[in-house]
Amino acid sequence: MHLKFSRLGTLVPARPQRPALPDLVLAGGALSLAAAVLFVFAAPVLLGLRQAVTETAIRGNAATVQLAVESWAAANQGTYPHDVHAVLPWLPRSRPPANPVTRRPLEFRAEPGDLTYRCRDDGTGYVIEAWAPDAAGLPRLLLRLEGRTPPPAHAGF
Secondary structure (H helix, E strand, C coil): CCEEECCCCCEEECCCCCCCHHHHHHHHHHHHHHHHHHHHHHHHHHHHHHHHHHHHHHHHHHHHHHHHHHHHHHHCCCCCCCCHHHHHHHCHHHCCCECCCCCCECCCCCCCCCEEEEECCCCCEEEEEEEEECCCCCEEEEEEEEEECCCCCCCCC
16 A cells, blocks of 8 residues: 655555556456457357257156156057147147247157157057257257057966
């Protein structure tokens, strides 16, 4: 702390001087460099985190649709629906969940963020496939869920 004499002859703290313009320019450049280095190292982490969140949402949508399909089968003597739209009443708010990539409702197509559903011809099994975007934005298989009606149990006496 710098001190100076006042008009009355007492010591008082001196006002700090403004930094020189070259010092301000140097400090601004150092802050800009630090921000750029932080961005370079943080960007891949943020992209990886975004991908993980998207994939988790896609998996959650697949589990939600699977629960609706299994609930529908429980109410229909163990047969699965041939059309996935038949399970809409079993889904929250009676509509498909949102695609985390497009933010629109699922369309049940092999597109990034969407799901596909196939039922066996005899209604005894199904396959749900979840599709995530790859590095180029094209669909890649993320998850495959399968279900089938167990064979009838035989009573053995």
